[in-house]
Every structure is written in structure tokens, then in C-alpha cells.
Amino acid sequence: NAGVTQTPKFQVLKTGQSMTLQCAQDMNHEYMSWYRQDPGMGLRLIHYSVGAGITDQGEVPNGYNVSRSTTEDFPLRLLSAAPSQTSVYFCASRRDRRSTDTQYFGPGTRLTVL
């Protein structure tokens, strides 16, 4: 198993550009989520999905869109990038929405918005 994979590893955008951060998992996990990690702020939940076709907002959803057309993939879209979105983005998955399961994290995408 590759686990949770994320692409790209690094990205530089200009303000106003759009892009999609890719996330995939090969563990047949139902629950997937996106976090951002900022210095001094810890990890904060952006969006999550409890299964294909079902998504919901987390703590900091503004400026981001998600969709979940398959169990494996959970892309994160930035429609119009802003400098405040400069961060490290992590995708995570776990078997299902039951809170007793361990979460598996991807290696992260470092995004800089100029």
C-alpha cells in the first residue's frame, strides 16, 4: 500500500491563481480530510468527507472547495489564491467516521502564494 499520497509536494502561486491539490489513498478508507498547518497555529481542519459524494466544512473552509467523486480521491481546490493561504497542507484518511480509528497522513504540500 502506498498509503496517503499528495501532489504536488511544493507549489508557488500568484495571488488570484487557482489550483488543485491532489490527495489519494489506497486503503479503501471512507473518511478523508484536509488540514492546513501554520507556524504557531497547529493543524486546522479545512474540509472533510465521510464517503464518496459527501463532504462537509471544517474549521477554516473559506477559500477552499472539495469534492469526493470516488473513495480513493479527495482533491482540494483553491479558486483564487491569496497570500493568507500560504501554508503546508495535509491530507488524512481513516477507515471510517468512527472516532476510534487512527488517522493516516500524507507527506504534505507546501504552498506559497505571492
Place this chain on the structure above:
Amino acid sequence: KQEVTQIPAALSVPEGENLVLNCSFTDSAIYNLQWFRQDPGKGLTSLLLIQSSQREQTSGRLNASLDKSSGRSTLYIAASQPGDSATYLCAVSSPQGGSEKLVFGKGTKLTVNP
């Protein structure tokens, strides 16, 4: 609102020393508590997960305890090694609006000196 605090923010110890990392949380209504390890530029790796009904979990040289009533958890690392150098994150799973939310602390950066 659940808040998670980790003390100290940074810790430097000589190789071989036993050490304790602390995590506190404000709301005792939790599903579980997890300890993660994060290496520089990498994702998070789950170390230990303690269910709300449990008092401790052990894995190798690591032992995590949970005192839900006082809102505290500790991660004990025995016979520390330079390879243990990393940032250690505590995360609490709590109910929120019929769902579940994982709230992270800001981490303790551990340096083990040879």
C-alpha cells in the same frame, strides 16, 4: 470549545535520558486522544491512540497515559535516542454537532543530543 495545550514547546535532552511530554485539554468529553510524531518537512505519523475508556497505551519505549477527568495526557519516552528528535503532537477527538472533530496541540519540538 475544545482547546489543546502542549508544554513545553521545545525540549532538549542528552541521549539516554527518560522524558515526559505533556498535553492538556479543556473539555473532558472526548472520544480518544492520539500522539503523533512529525519529522521536519514530513507528514504526521501516529504513535499511540488512547480511547476515552483507557488509562494508558504502550508501544516499545513509548508510554502514553490519559487522565480524562483532569484533562491531561503524558507521553513518556524511555532511554531517548537521537532518532527520537522530532515534533510530537497531541490531538483530541471530541464530539461536535453530531459529528467528531480532531483538535491538535501546537506540538513539542524534541531534540535528543548524542
